Structure formats: structure tokens, C-alpha cells
Amino acid sequence: MTTKRMLSAVFAIAEDMTIGDKGGIPWFSPADMSSFRDRTVGHIVVMGRKTWDSLPKKPLDDRHNLVLTRAEGEFNPDPRCAWILDPEMLQRSLSVLDPNEELIPYVIGGGEILNVFWNDIAYVYVTRIKGSPDGDTKFDLLTRLQDPSWYHEHSHASDDPAVMSVEWYWRTAAWMTAWTRRNG
Ligand SMILES: NC(=O)c1ccc[n+]([C@@H]2O[C@H](COP(=O)([O-])OP(=O)(O)OC[C@H]3O[C@@H](n4cnc5c(N)ncnc54)[C@H](OP(=O)(O)O)[C@@H]3O)[C@@H](O)[C@H]2O)c1
Secondary structure, eight states: OOOOOOOOEEEEEEETOOOETBOOOOOOOOHHHHHHHHHTTSSSEEHHHHHHOOSSSSSTTTSSEEEEOTTTTTTTTTTTTTESSTTHHHHHHHHHHHHTTSSOEEEEEEEHHHHHHHGGGGEEEEEESSSSSOOOOOHHHHHHTTTTEEEEEEEEOSSTEEEEEEEEEEEOOOHHHHHHHHHO
């Protein structure tokens, strides 16, 4: 029997909770792009099909790309990633790809996928972008983090003028114990 794994998430978000606009990201932050790369290289990135479509270069290199879609059989599967046809399939894919649990599975967005997997996400690495670009894709991080299962682990500043701060939020030990009891 395989053990269900907790997930991490890494994404950037503006002050109005915007994460995307018109299929792209409505800001330019080299520091965020490079810290995203440093964090995820060598690991597993899990994304929604719309985020996959939005990538200028596919797949994200030196990472295992897993893409969630409902479009089973309706399209020509792109061999540059592994397709996940329902959220439950993610755990089976992880156990095949990484049986010794050496890699970190990062949910990287977009908004739909963060919501789908939120209850299994234990570590969040978020870049806070200055301003409110009012994009068409939001993620209600403010409400999510009000849940007492989260605590603020760390934050640091950035030299990038687009960035307010980089923050880490982790689940409490009590949440992890309860999650493991439910899913272990
Ligand atoms: N700021 C950031 O860090 C960041 C990160 C990533 C993305 N983004 C931005 O976010 C936007 C895209 O986000 P989004 O919320 O619109 O889309 P998304 O989460 O990237 O993808 C949504 C798609 O995922 C699939 N899906 C969702 N729930 C599913 C389920 N339960 N089972 C199977 N498949 C499921 C569906 O694909 P099918 O339609 O194929 O069935 C759905 O259309 C873009 O603007 C992108 O640039 C921002």
C-alpha cells in the first residue's frame, strides 16, 4: 500500500489576491522567476492544464511536470508532461515517479489547482507582489491562511522592486498529526 503524501505549494500573488490575467501573469519579477526555479528544480511540479498552456517553454526543465485535466481522450496527449485525469490520480503518479519519496511535489497553480489540492498542502512558499493589477484569476489566500492550521514560518525581503516580501506558511504539528492519522 502506498502512503498518501503531503504537498507543498509555490506561487506569487498580488495585494488584491490576483495570481493571473488573460492566461498569463500580470507582472514581471526576475527575482520571483529565479527563486521559483531554484526551489523547484530537481523536484515535481503539479499544475492545471491552463497553467501548462500558459508556459512559454514546455516542459519546465529539469523538473517532472504533472498536469491536471478532465480532457481524457479529447486531445492528443502531449508527451512533454504526465497527465493526471483526476485529483486522486496525483498520489498514484507520485508513488510511481518517486517511490522513495526523495522529491518534493510542488503545486504551482493556477487558482483552480490550488483549490483542488489545498487540503493536502502543508507548506506554502509565496511571493507577495506589490500592487493590485486586478487580474481575472484570483486565489483567496487571505481567507485560506486565517485557518488556525497555518502559522507564519518565515519571511524575507527582496531586492526586486516588484516584490513586497517572500513568505513561508506551514501547517501546525497538530494539523500534520491529524492529516497523517486520516491519510497515512
Ligand atoms: N502567480 C502565480 O504564481 C501563478 C502560477 C500558476 C499560474 N498562474 C496563472 O493562473 C492562470 C491559470 O489559472 P486557472 O485557475 O485559470 O487554471 P489552472 O488551475 O491552471 O487550470 C485549470 C484546469 O485544470 C483542470 N482541472 C481543474 N480541476 C480539475 C479536476 N478536479 N479534475 C481534473 N482536472 C481539473 C481543468 O483542465 P481541462 O480544462 O483541461 O479539463 C481546468 O480547466 C493563468 O493566468 C496563469 O498564468 C499564476
